[in-house]
Amino acid sequence: MxxxxxxxxxxxxxxxxxxxxxxxxxxxxxxxxxxxxxxxxxxxxxxxxxxxxxxxxxxxxxxxxxxxxxxxxxxxxxxxxxxxxxxxxxxxxxxxxxxxxxxxxxxxxxxxxxxxxxxxxxxxxxxxxxxxxxxxxxxxxxxxxxxxxxxxxxxxxxxxxxxxxxxxxxxxxDLPFVNGIQEERNDGIYRILFVGILTEGKGIYDLVETVSRLVVLGVRIEVRCVGVWQSSEEKKSVEGMVERNNLQGIIQFCGHLEGDDLWTEYRWADVLFFPTHYLFETQGMVVVEAMAFSLPVVASNWRGPCDVVKDGETGILCDAGCIGDYVDALVRLYKNSGLRKEMGSAGQQHYQSSFxxxxxxxxxxxxxxxxxxxxx
The missing domain is CATH 3.40.50.2000 (Glycogen Phosphorylase B;)
Incomplete structure (x- = not known):
């Protein structure tokens, strides 16, 4: 240049x-x-x-x-x-x-x-x-x-x-991905990461509902949500929803993270879950970040993620707001670690070539x- x-x-x-x-x-x-x-x-x-x-x-x-x-x-x-x-x-x-x-x-x-x-x-x-x-x-x-x-x-x-x-x-x-492959773990815990503003449009309510159904299905799960709350009213509402569904020990709200602290969360996770239907959404940079760290992505088929995620190749796209589809996609990846690796590797290649x-x-x-x- x-x-x-x-x-x-x-x-x-x-x-x-x-x-x-x-x-x-x-x-x-x-x-x-x-x-x-x-x-x-x-x-x-x-x-x-x-x-x-x-x-x-x-x-x-x-x-x-x-x-x-x-x-x-x-x-x-x-x-x-x-x-x-x-x-x-x-x-x-x-x-x-x-x-x-x-x-x-x-x-x-x-x-x-x-x-x-x-x-x-x-x-x-x-x-x-x-x-x-x-x-x-x-x-x-x-x-x-x-x-x-x-x-x-x-x-x-x-x-x-x-x-x-x-x-x-x-x-x-440019992101500090490591070796292109996530660390192998054998503890049976499914680690799901959400990154974004904690608000209804970004899918935080859909996330809680989806996690509740996964727990009923017997999936051993840990969820970390990285981001700041849009409002104190939504924070109170979502925390009440978490309590009613007995998810306090499963869903962790980590607050705002950046730099090495944020990259650590991507390395921790098995999958990024991004159920956005945000009015202002244009791309969803968190999807790109996840692919750089070789994470498969489960996201809404919404403006932005639909342009970034190659459905069935780097992740799975679901109809926005369809909790059943989110559950099915996350269970599919939970049961198939080989598919997670395959999608994660394809995602990192997509990142390297395009983002x-x-x-x-x-x-x-x-x-x-x-x-x-x-x-x-």
Whole structure:
């Protein structure tokens, strides 16, 4: 890949990196670090939310943050008049959308070219029957030079804003997998891992129900759930569900983990269970992480996982919300350790060929350079 020269574009990258740690913030960090190795990148950090619980909520501090963000971005766009503006559109919620409308209408006219990177899904449904809001949103998002989505099943998301070009660039991240094979264990315990925000849309209620049925079937099971709670109300509700089903010694909530602590959980597990039906889902980076660690995946046949998991080869896809299908798939893998190894090995090969950081950054570099040529 080429090194940065004066002939290559400057990228003004606006986005939020951890904290809080979400799939979007992590992948923006990966993109930022990767592009910096090859292009001039000026980074403007969005600092609206310090935690998952703050996301999408109004505060007066966020108003001052927005004003500062506008001034910083306008300064850089004037300093680099031929630059490319990168921006991640908001998830489908009123406050983040209004923020985007104000910000983009204040800055995007100064950019030579604009890239919108859609990390969240669902804006079409949100704007349906909101005609005034849709008109304002079109002023902000309309006719981008390039709209990028993580998977093909999300490609329709930016269509309502008539971008000049839509491309799918799957997330890629370098991960410390070990030898491509999980450690052999003979204690008869089936270890299931869930990673994600602990909320109904990510399937946490479906997980508890599925585990309850597995226990009734006599499966010796341990489950670890890694992630933060979306709300205290959901935490109380799920913990009550766990208690009613006598699963306290089976399901462990580990909280937020990252780095070596998170990788240890992938090495611990026999299978990743990801029963998402999350409105905003676009890829599900945890599925990619699991494959890097040679884990078979049982996931919902939902936008994102359906693009990543090769059904019957690297894992098993089930109809979203179908507890019986989840149970059948997990029991099938429980009874067949050879199939777990086979799917895990195929998953790691799929990761190596499709989801590395090098492939991710290479795709972005090529798109940005192409955009620069067409914009001049």
């Amino acid at each position: 080429e090194k940065a020269t004066n002939n290559l574009p400057t990228v003004i990258l606006v986005g939020q990196t951890p904290p809080p740690t979400t799939g979007q913030s992590v992948m923006i960090q990966v993109l930022l670090d990767g592009l910096k190795r090859h292009l001039r990148v000026e980074y403007v950090r969005m600092e609206f939310s310090g935690s998952v619980q703050e996301m999408g909520k109004f505060s007066f501090r966020k108003v001052s943050t927005l004003v500062s963000l506008i001034f910083q971005t306008r300064f850089l766009l004037r300093r680099y008049p031929d630059s490319v503006l990168y921006y991640p559109p908001a998830p489908p919620a009123l406050i983040p959308l209004v923020r985007d409308i104000i910000f983009l209408c204040s800055v995007r006219s100064l950019a030579k070219a604009v890239i919108f990177h859609y990390h969240a899904y669902g804006m079409g449904g949100f704007l349906n029957n909101r005609k005034l809001l849709y008109r304002l949103a079109r002023l902000a998002y309309g006719r981008a030079d390039l709209s990028v989505v993580p998977t093909l099943s999300c490609a329709e998301e930016p269509e309502m804003f008539f971008p000049r070009r839509i491309e799918a660039v799957p997330y890629g991240r 590395t950081e090098e492939k991710y950054i290479r795709s972005w570099f090529d798109l940005i350079c192409e955009l620069k040529k067409t914009a001049t």
